[in-house]
Amino acid sequence: MNSTDILQTHGANLYEITFNLLSNSKLAEFIPNKNSTIIIKPDIKYINNTLYSTSPVILTTIIKYLQDNNFTNINLALGSLIDDDLEQLLITCKYDKIVDKLNIPVYGLKDKDYTTKTIGGIEYKLIDKVINADFFINLVTSSPNETTILHNALQAMQNILHTQNRSLFTTDNFYKAICFLNYLIKANFTLVEIDSLSDIQADKHMYATIDNLLADAYYAQNLGYKPFDIEYIELASKLNIGCADINKANIINLIDNTVTCDNNSKLASHINTSSPCEQCYQNLLQALSLLDKDNLLDKLPTKLFIGQGWREFSENGIGIGRCTSKFENYVRGCPPSPQKTYEFLKEFICNNQNA
Known part of the structure; x- marks a missing residue:
């Protein structure tokens, strides 16, 4: 070390x-x-x-x-x-x-x-x-x-x-x-x-x-x-x-949360970034990869917002991490784990479909 x-x-x-x-x-x-x-x-x-x-x-x-x-x-x-x-x-x-x-x-x-x-x-x-x-x-x-x-x-x-x-x-x-x-x-x-x-x-x-x-x-x-x-x-x-x-x-x-490059562009199309930290962004990609495996990715009703540039904004979309804490809906954590983000988004999709 x-x-x-x-x-x-x-x-x-x-x-x-x-x-x-x-x-x-x-x-x-x-x-x-x-x-x-x-x-x-x-x-x-x-x-x-x-x-x-x-x-x-x-x-x-x-x-x-x-x-x-x-x-x-x-x-x-x-x-x-x-x-x-x-x-x-x-x-x-x-x-x-x-x-x-x-x-x-x-x-x-x-x-x-x-x-x-x-x-x-x-x-x-x-x-x-x-x-x-x-x-x-x-x-x-x-x-x-x-x-x-x-x-x-x-x-x-x-x-x-x-x-x-x-x-x-x-x-x-x-x-x-x-x-x-x-x-x-x-x-x-x-x-x-x-x-x-x-x-x-x-x-x-x-x-x-x-x-x-x-x-x-x-x-x-x-x-x-x-x-x-x-x-x-x-x-x-x-x-x-x-x-x-x-x-x-x-x-x-020590835990590899990276996602293959072939799938990155598909996942990234659902993300609106503004100076995100690397670990937070990689965790989000991993969560979206899990959604994709469950055939839920294309059911996201809105884009996801991530990064330090959103700290003073309160958009209508879904925020990821502490920097988006002013959003009406956001995943808590800095950074939130892939599993936590996945479960949040999955529940959000289900609630949106039942609305």
Whole structure:
């Protein structure tokens, strides 16, 4: 796995797609040796006063993958930026049984379990174990965010901080605080669950990379933004934290959702595009291919609209993905999976015929 690689996959079985990412990224080969100190940091955050965190399934899958590859020094790091009571946080996030059953030590920030480092005029209190780790895994549950437009890999790093650092993320220094933290501590491997809160019934989308900044640039593009529309992505790029040029990314789809060229023109005739993201467009082609196999494609009553250019429009047709959320009828997701789009369109066709 190279620094510009982004491995992505999706599916209903969270264990399977997590394991798929780990094995295809060859994570075990990146870790220096079997005795290396490995730190896994889950993502824990509040959205609208509700606590959300990395799925216990993802956490368990990673730990078991590492143990099966004979790594013996695996640790969990829980910062207390969210909650001072780490024991209760383990229970709330449903990690308590995992660490007990798999015998995983947990490190947090109690009393003096931190080291203070200052950079850019900002003082950070960091978990000692994270600073001294041989290999650091950053787990992320991405989501849109009112303050910073998005919450993803760079911002998720705040979970290695002491509660006394809370004020950093409620001031005008917010963007600097995120960037300089990632300058101090770099993740060796980042695994992102995309929009895990948007639709619990939908297929789960995940990707992995070894560059936190590239992870954020990629997610920004999926949301319909240019990476430098996000202020802290631009600042992080100036600090050379990683790569923010999504054009340099090598995006590897572990599930092949491409459609043969012979059939593309037929499917594309039903689509009205305006700057769509590649993955969103490919997913739509796959959904239309499924409709075609069911002899339903020609029964679509209207064209389908997809792409960032439709974000401010409210057309009468059917929109595909978050960028068409102002449409009366649209498929939720960013991007929506082929199966979800297929089922939506199939139901729409049936309802239209019965009207």
